[in-house]
Amino acid sequence: MKSEKLYAYVNQELTPAEEEQLEKELRTNAELRRLFSELCIHDFIVAEAYQSGAIKPRLSEPSLPKLKQKSPNFNQSPKSPLSQTSWGLIAASVLLFIGLSIYTSVGFKETVPSNRVVSRIVKAGPNVRIAQVDKKITVTGPIDIHEQDRILVPEGSFALIKYSDGSLIKLRDRTLLQLKGGAGGKHALLTTGKLSAKIAPQPKDKIMTFSTPHGEIDIVGTEFDIHAHIQRGTYVHLFQGKVSFRNYNDNSVIQLNNSEWAMIAPNTSFTPYLGNAYRYKDGETLRASKQAEWITVNTTTQTTLDAAGTALTKISLQSSERGTASINLPSLSQLSAKAIVIEFECRTDEPGTELGRRIIATTPPNKMLNPDPRLLQLYKTVSTAKLGKWIRNRYEVAYGSKEFPGWFHMNLFENGRLVISQWEEGTPDQFQILLTHGNILVRNVRVLELVEDPIESK
Amino acid sequence: MSVEPNEFANRCNEYRRILLCYAYTCCKSYVLAEEIVQDALVIAHNKREFYFPEADLKIWLISLVRNVWFRERKRQMKDKERRVRLFEEDPTLLFDFEGKTTQTETQHQVLKKCLEKLDEDDLSIIECHYLRNLKYNEIASLMQRTVSWAKMRMVRARMALFNCVKMNLQKLEI
Numbered sequence: 001m002k003s004e005k006l007y008a009y010v011n012q013e014l015t016p017a018e019e020e021q022l023e024k025e026l027r028t029n030a031e032l033r034r035l036f037s038e039l040c041i042h043d044f045i046v047a048e049a050y051q052s053g054a055i056k057p058r059l060s061e062p063s064l065p066k067l068k069q070k071s072p073n074f075n076q077s078p079k080s081p082l083s084q085t086s087w088g089l090i091a092a093s094v095l096l097f098i099g100l101s102i103y104t105s106v107g108f109k110e111t112v113p114s115n116r117v118v119s120r121i122v123k124a125g126p127n128v129r130i131a132q133v134d135k136k137i138t139v140t141g142p143i144d145i146h147e148q149d150r151i152l153v154p155e156g157s158f159a160l161i162k163y164s165d166g167s168l169i170k171l172r173d174r175t176l177l178q179l180k181g182g183a184g185g186k187h188a189l190l191t192t193g194k195l196s197a198k199i200a201p202q203p204k205d206k207i208m209t210f211s212t213p214h215g216e217i218d219i220v221g222t223e224f225d226i227h228a229h230i231q232r233g234t235y236v237h238l239f240q241g242k243v244s245f246r247n248y249n250d251n252s253v254i255q256l257n258n259s260e261w262a263m264i265a266p267n268t269s270f271t272p273y274l275g276n277a278y279r280y281k282d283g284e285t286l287r288a289s290k291q292a293e294w295i296t297v298n299t300t301t302q303t304t305l306d307a308a309g310t311a312l313t314k315i316s317l318q319s320s321e322r323g324t325a326s327i328n329l330p331s332l333s334q335l336s337a338k339a340i341v342i343e344f345e346c347r348t349d350e351p352g353t354e355l356g357r358r359i360i361a362t363t364p365p366n367k368m369l370n371p372d373p374r375l376l377q378l379y380k381t382v383s384t385a386k387l388g389k390w391i392r393n394r395y396e397v398a399y400g401s402k403e404f405p406g407w408f409h410m411n412l413f414e415n416g417r418l419v420i421s422q423w424e425e426g427t428p429d430q431f432q433i434l435l436t437h438g439n440i441l442v443r444n445v446r447v448l449e450l451v452e453d454p455i456e457s458k
Numbered sequence: 459m460s461v462e463p464n465e466f467a468n469r470c471n472e473y474r475r476i477l478l479c480y481a482y483t484c485c486k487s488y489v490l491a492e493e494i495v496q497d498a499l500v501i502a503h504n505k506r507e508f509y510f511p512e513a514d515l516k517i518w519l520i521s522l523v524r525n526v527w528f529r530e531r532k533r534q535m536k537d538k539e540r541r542v543r544l545f546e547e548d549p550t551l552l553f554d555f556e557g558k559t560t561q562t563e564t565q566h567q568v569l570k571k572c573l574e575k576l577d578e579d580d581l582s583i584i585e586c587h588y589l590r591n592l593k594y595n596e597i598a599s600l601m602q603r604t605v606s607w608a609k610m611r612m613v614r615a616r617m618a619l620f621n622c623v624k625m626n627l628q629k630l631e632i
Contacts, residue, residue: 003620004613009543010483016541023544036545042620044479045565050589051488054566055573057585191600213599 006036010043117144118179118186119164125157125173150178153193167199167208185209194227214264216246237261466506470499473516475562477523480549484527487591494530498522520549564630565623572622580615587612 008014009022026032049055121128121143128139131150137143145151145161153159153175161169161179163186171177175193179186185206191213201221202208208219212228222241228234236245238256246253247264256262474495481491481498501522502509509518524546531546573581582601586592592600598608 003617007613007616010545011486012540019541019543026544038624039620040483040545041479042623043616044482045623046569046584046619047482047488047588048478049566049569050585054562055570057589 002032003035003039006032006039007043010040116147118147119145119161119169121145121151121159122162123160125153125159127154128152128157128159129154145179147180148178150176152176163200165200165202167197169195169197171195187211190226190228192228194225196225198223213248215248218244218246233264235261235263466509467503469515470502470519473519474499476516477519480520481523481527484524484546485530489591490530494523494526497526501526517550524549565627568623568626568630569619572619572626575622576615576618579611580618583608583612583615584619 005014005018005022009019014022026036050057121130121139123142124139129152130137130139130143130145131152132146132148139159151159151161151171153171153173155173157173159171161171167186169177169188172194175195176191177193177195178189178191180188185202186208188208188210189212190210197210197219199208199219199221202219204220210217210219210226212226212234214228214234217224217226217236220242222243223239224241224243225237225239226234227237236243236256238258238260240258242258243256244253245256245262245264249264254262477495477498478488478491481494482488485491485494498519499522502519509515527546573584576584579601583597586597586600594605594608594612597612598605601608603611
């Protein structure tokens with residue numbers, strides 16, 4: 001029990017009062033302190049073993065969830081055509097049916113909905129697995145998919161699913177999907193991964209629904225890609241037709257038309273609509289936006305930091321055009337700064353305005369290998385509640401020290417990925433404010449060299 | 459007193475794993491812990507002139523890591539209030555820095571054996587937590603279970619792993 005409490009303590013799961021109580025005990029109990037130390041070291045060793053690759057994950061990403069045959073609900077349950085009352089009626093009907101089955105000696109196993117064939121895998125790559133109620137099957141050839149089955153596509157593989165109406169779904173690697181049929185129409189639960197689909201026209205009263213942990217997409221008949229990631233969100237790329245995309249978080253719905261894409265980030269109340277979708281020849285999708293062309297506005301202003309390193313350079317930028325405002329920073333290798341902080345204020349009068357930032361900055365080589373995950377946030381949506389108000393933004397953008405012999409240039413956030421360009425000596429570091437949608441005013445940009453030194457501050 | 463940069467860097471690197479262990483305990487993110495330690499080592503490198511050879515380098519470095527963590531913690535907390543925990547305030551009181559943080563390979567071998575003994579549920583939870591840094595609600599959502607189930611299962615899996623590793627390391631007399 002003590003160990004559990006100590007774990008909870010380190011993980012900040014105790015209340016302040018419980019924490020204080022435990023700390024009292026820790027101060028006086030040497031044995032408890034020793035246990036605490038052991039737990040911390042053990043915890044670190046496990047994390048280190050996984051993160052350093054010393055221990056390979058036994059389960060690949062899509063197979064991480066244990067294959068429970070429970071009702072496939074996410075946090076927010078997908079749209080169900082049946083109300084709770086209806087479920088009660090169904091339960092009663094099932095009981096009645098079982099009674100009748102026994103009475104008439106009809107085996108009820110064949111009539112359980114979970115055994116109904118909903119579609120068929122017609123082609124699959126290596127090691128694709130189907131998890132059924134009582135067993136797991138590795139797909140070696142065409143095979144029927146039943147209602148409760150889950151399809152697991154490991155890394156480097158794929159699976160092609162075909163419905164009787166000709167609709168096709170191609171599951172890409174590292175994907176977990178469950179298909180359902182039913183009176184309300186076809187339903188697919190994409191827990192994680194990526195799929196491309198070409199859905200034949202569906203009856204109006206039986207539209208097909210795709211659910212992800214973040215939202216739900218209603219399909220009448222169209223061609224599209226969905227990419228769901230538990231932490232990054234759900235992307236929908238539409239190539240043909242129309243779909244509606246509902247955000248579970250606030251129940252807002254947007255309609256996507258031909259060649260558009262949209263994204264729901266986890267726990268956001270706004271579904272940004274960002275523009276056109278394209279598909280590469282190899283099937284990979286590319287996000288682009290007519291509304292997000294990067295046009296340089298205003299003149300680039302050279303900033304200087306004084307020798308003391310604490311002086312700030314103020315730049316005022318104003319733009320009502322879409323585009324970027326760039327600030328050139330002196331090369332960090334010329335400074336002894338530990339970090340550079342960029343601050344600016346922005347204001348918009350248009351709902352849904354999106355502001356992004358891009359950093360082209362130097363960083364020590366070992367930082368390059370371990371990019372800070374906090375920096376992988378690409379866009380900041382200016383909330384509608386703050387329309388017309390100046391919002392202060394603060395970003396810590398780079399670390400640097402002249403002590404490091406080599407410098408790399410990083411171009412963060414290209415399509416949400418980290419792109420490292422080649423090292424170019426003497427290229428100025430640059431911070432760009434990007435306006436991708438809407439209108440914006442930017443003012444009071446200032447650059448702050450962090451010279452905070454823990455030793456001196458002590 | 460001047461210290462040779464290379465010699466100083468080598469001495470600092472000897473303690474890197476201990477520093478990582480402490481930073482990880484504070485922030486519970488391996489990637490962030492590496493960032494914190496790296497920043498602390500950069501500061502140490504820049505301030506090596508101020509280090510007295512007779513002082514305990516390990517303790518000096520740990521206090522640098524603590525200060526960098528406090529800066530990060532402040533940034534993370536923003537407006538939220540959270541009390542400073544005892545091991546954050548005084549790392550040396552709770553943390554046994556003489557502990558077994560050096561025999562990496564043996565530890566990893568033992569850990570591997572113990573992980574093999576876990577059932578698939580426990581292993582999933584361990585991998586979600588340590589490899590993918592998922593939170594309870596994310597694990598619960600991924601495994602289609604309740605958050606309280608994920609919490610309870612996580613505690614059990616961790617304790618089972620901890621006890622198994624401890625027992626096996628004791629057998630090897632490490």
